[in-house]
Amino acid sequence: MPDLMNGIVRQLRATTLKLTDLRMHPPREVRVSLERDELPAVADYVCDRFCARPELIVAEDTRAERGAFTLRYLFELEGMDLFIVASVAVPEDDRRFPSLATRWYLASRFEREIHDLFGLVPTDHPDLRRLPLHQFWPETYHPLLKDASAPPEFADDGTPFPFRRVEGEGIYEITVGPVHAGTIEPGHFRFSVEGETIVNLETRLYFVHKGIERLFETIPLTRGVELAERISGDSSVAHALAFCQALESLAGLQIPPRAAYVRVVLLELERLYNHIADVGAICTDTGFAVANAHAMRIREEMLRLNARLAGHRLLRGTLMPGGVRCDFTAEQIADARETVRRAAIDFDEVVEIALSNGLVLDRLHGTGYLSRQTARKLQVVGLAARASGIDRDARRDHPFAAYADLPPHVPVYGEGDVWARLMVRIEEAREAANLIMRALDGLPEGKISAPLPALPAGASGFGLVEGWRGPIWHWLVTGEQDRLARAKIKDPSFANWPALHYAILKNIVPDFPLVNKSFNLSYAGNDL
Numbered sequence: 348m349p350d351l352m353n354g355i356v357r358q359l360r361a362t363t364l365k366l367t368d369l370r371m372h373p374p375r376e377v378r379v380s381l382e383r384d385e386l387p388a389v390a391d392y393v394c395d396r397f398c399a400r401p402e403l404i405v406a407e408d409t410r411a412e413r414g415a416f417t418l419r420y421l422f423e424l425e426g427m428d429l430f431i432v433a434s435v436a437v438p439e440d441d442r443r444f445p446s447l448a449t450r451w452y453l454a455s456r457f458e459r460e461i462h463d464l465f466g467l468v469p470t471d472h473p474d475l476r477r478l479p480l481h482q483f484w485p486e487t488y489h490p491l492l493k494d495a496s497a498p499p500e501f502a503d504d505g506t507p508f509p510f511r512r513v514e515g516e517g518i519y520e521i522t523v524g525p526v527h528a529g530t531i532e533p534g535h536f537r538f539s540v541e542g543e544t545i546v547n548l549e550t551r552l553y554f555v556h557k558g559i560e561r562l563f564e565t566i567p568l569t570r571g572v573e574l575a576e577r578i579s580g581d582s583s584v585a586h587a588l589a590f591c592q593a594l595e596s597l598a599g600l601q602i603p604p605r606a607a608y609v610r611v612v613l614l615e616l617e618r619l620y621n622h623i624a625d626v627g628a629i630c631t632d633t634g635f636a637v638a639n640a641h642a643m644r645i646r647e648e649m650l651r652l653n654a655r656l657a658g659h660r661l662l663r664g665t666l667m668p669g670g671v672r673c674d675f676t677a678e679q680i681a682d683a684r685e686t687v688r689r690a691a692i693d694f695d696e697v698v699e700i701a702l703s704n705g706l707v708l709d710r711l712h713g714t715g716y717l718s719r720q721t722a723r724k725l726q727v728v729g730l731a732a733r734a735s736g737i738d739r740d741a742r743r744d745h746p747f748a749a750y751a752d753l754p755p756h757v758p759v760y761g762e763g764d765v766w767a768r769l770m771v772r773i774e775e776a777r778e779a780a781n782l783i784m785r786a787l788d789g790l791p792e793g794k795i796s797a798p799l800p801a802l803p804a805g806a807s808g809f810g811l812v813e814g815w816r817g818p819i820w821h822w823l824v825t826g827e828q829d830r831l832a833r834a835k836i837k838d839p840s841f842a843n844w845p846a847l848h849y850a851i852l853k854n855i856v857p858d859f860p861l862v863n864k865s866f867n868l869s870y871a872g873n874d875l
Contacts, residue, residue, distance in 0.1 A: 351429055352377055358396065364389055368434075373599075375745070378432045383418075386435055386445045390420070393433075394450070398425035400726060401447065403809070403820050404457035405835040406465045408493045410439050412805065416467060418444060419822065421809065428745050437467055446472040453726040453842055464491040479553045479875070482506050491561055513539035513547045521856065525554045532870035536859075543855040548848045552873055559875040563834035564826070568594070568668075568802075571831065575821070576663050579838060579872035584617040585814030586836070586872075587666040589821040592747060592810030594668040597825060598800050604791040606670030610748040611786040612683070613662055613671070615779040618815040619687070620649035622776035623694055625867050629769050630701050632861040633710040638701045645693050652686045655679065670796030680787050691780040698773055711766035715862030717850040718763055727846045729817015729839045730775065731866055733759045734767035741813035753785050765865040775815075804832070816840065816869065838872030 352371045359369055359379065366389070368380040381389055393399045399422035407417040416437040421430055437444050446469035448455030458469040459478040466489040469475070477484070483503045489495060518541055525533035533554035539547035559578060563571060575590035576583040588610060595602065602610075627642025650660040657665045657673045665673045675683070701707050717727070722735040732739060740757040742750040758774035760767035807824045817839030826832030843866060851862050 349373075351427060355397070355424075355429065355431070362392060364392060372432070375428055376430050376432050378434070380434045380436075383435045383437060383444050386420075386433070387447065387450075389433060390422075390447055390450065393422050393431055397422070397427075397431070399423060399431060400451055401454055401457075402726070402818075403822060403835070403837050404454060404461070405822050405833070406461040406467060406491070407824060407833045408465065408491065411493065415439060416442070416465065418461075418467075419807075421820075421822070442466060443468045443470050446470055448472050448474070451726065452724060452845065456841070456845075463489070465489050466492065476509060479556050481553065481556075482508055490558060508551055510537055510549050510551075511547070515541075517541050518546065525551070532874070534870055538856065538859070540856060543857070545851050545854055545856060545859070548851050550844060550847065552844065552870060555870070555874050557875060560834050560836060563831050565830075568829050568831065571834075572666055572668070573663075576661075576666070578836060578875070579840075579869045580661060581621055582617065582814045582816065582819065582838070582869070582872065583661045583663050584613045584666065585812050585819050586821070586838075587663075588614060588748070589810035589812040589819045589836075590823070591666050591668045592812065593808050593821045593823040594799060594802070594810075596808035596810060597802050597806045597823065598668075600669060600797060600799060602670045603794040603797055604749070605674075605793045606795045606797075607749040608752075608786045608790050609671045609673070609675065609795060610666070611750065611753055612675075612783055613657070613665055614748065614812070614814075615782045615786070616649065616653060616656075617662060619690070619776055619779040619783070620646050620653070621815045622772040622779065623649065623690070625864070626694075626698065626701075626769060626772050626776070628864050628867070629711075629765065629772075629861065630707060632864050633707045635701060635704060635707050638697050638707075641693070641697045645690050645697070648686060648690055652683060656683060667796060668799045670794070672796075674795050675787075675790070680790070684784060684787060687780050687783050691777065694776060708766070710858075710861060711769060712762075712764060714765045714854060714858055715768075715850040715865055716762075716764045716853075717846055719761065721849050722763070722846065725846050725849070726842055728842050729813070730771045730815075731768060731843050731846060732817070733757065734771045735763040736761035741811050741818045745811055747810075747812060749786065752789070753782055755782060765861060768865040807833075814839065816867070816872075817843065836875055838869055838875075840868040840870075840873045844868055844873060 355377050365385050366379050366381050372378045401420045402423045403421040405419040409417045418435040420433040461467050463478055463480040488498050521538040523536040525535040535551040537549045538545050572587050576587040578586045623642050624646045627639035630638035653662050654660045656679055717735050719736040722732055738759045742755050743757055756778050758771050760770055802825045804825055804827050809822045812819045820837040822835040824833040847866055
């Protein structure tokens with residue numbers, strides 16, 4: 348790893364790019380500062396030379412410390428467990444910065460978010476419509492500025508969001524939401540339809556923008572895990588683990604081996620119960636409800652196991668910076684092994700019944716097609732990417748916890764349809780059960796936590812975890828008095844919601860629930 352980092356530093360130094368403060372930041376980062384006008388050239392070089400794209404863009408209000416805002420661009424280098432972190436200063440009196448939106452669609456979404464929350468302006472951005480803040484928020488109010496007070500009184504004045512209009516003979520619109528039937532968070536879907544065929548879809552989310560990132564700045568570090576595991580309830584372990592890993596990265600802390608193995612068990616338990624539930628729900632949307640009834644039965648057994656192991660059905664309260672809070676007794680290990688073994692057998696029977704049903708297969712094959720090319724351009728991640736032929740998984744590519752000792756099998760399908768997304772879930776559920784068994788078999792003796800040392804103000808780092816939907820990023824910057832100065836979270840749903848717009852094209856309206864469920868994206872993880 349040091350040789351690779353040295354090589355990247357040497358290559359960057361050999362260019363004509365105007366770079367400053369170029370240095371290695373162990374264990375797997377190269378950090379560099381640059382002038383804002385150099386950003387497009389540096390981004391192009393990093394992309395061309397290292398096949399890297401910005402997977403996370405972070406804005407920080409550092410005016411008090413540096414007299415300017417700071418932008419961070421985290422480039423993930425393809426095929427290497429390395430990252431380039433580029434920092435750009437944006438002066439307080441000239442809040443513009445070059446847009447990368449025409450290079451990467453995901454960058455355009457980050458830039459719209461930064462424009463709403465910080466008031467910084469990406470120059471030449473092709474679409475600066477509001478993203479996290481709806482159109483009736485005051486234009487001059489930017490809630491993540493350090494000097495932002497409570498917003499002034501405002502209300503929805505009825506101004507419509509400027510959706511793109513599709514016009515032509517026989518084209519009409521169908522609007523769904525934001526209020527839905529059932530227990531579901533709000534989201535608005537606007538279909539343009541010719542007959543029953545969908546020719547365009549736009550979504551409008553953020554109806555429950557919660558201010559999560561600002562809330563991290565107001566609580567002690569010791570309570571940060573509690574907030575992290577409540578970002579998206581079905582990913583409690585994954586978000587809490589990303590938060591813990593970011594703090595451990597800041598401290599240069601290695602957790603005890605036993606804690607690393609317990610983390611694998613917890614994360615795979617979360618993956619297992621979610622994938623089992625989604626397989627059943629996808630079958631329901633084909634009209635095969637009996638599969639869902641059995642899947643929900645198996646899921647309930649897994650949730651009860653979670654409660655017996657950790658005291659919480661969603662595994663909350665199990666993680667802490669430096670390790671884990673819960674340990675497993677011999678009796679609990681035996682219980683977990685037997686419950687997971689039975690669940691895996693029952694799940695295979697449900698899968699066999701479902702996949703031998705011709706009506707189910709007819710609905711799955713070819714529905715909701717997302718091509719590999721489109722998925723790459725949109726920077727789709729996680730199981731949706733793997734169903735479109737993109738072979739990426741942070742557990743293998745950027746090992747954390749004990750995954751270096753327990754490398755997972757990563758299923759990849761090229762079909763890109765609902766069937767492929769179902770098959771990825773099925774194989775990942777089976778592999779999650781396998782990983783749980785392997786981790787329990789190899790559980791080392793020893794401590795389950797190590798103390799987190801005091802962290803200096805201004806330190807920054809990130810945690811990256813492959814949750815069941817996909818990679819979760821937490822970028823943290825420490826502040827004064829045991830507080831965070833900045834917390835930036837990227838849930839996989841932020842990257843994947845736009846993919847739904849493409850996967851649904853040329854499908855009929857009644858197929859939308861099935862295609863939507865095959866992605867099963869999080870509103871809460873997106874609407875931070």
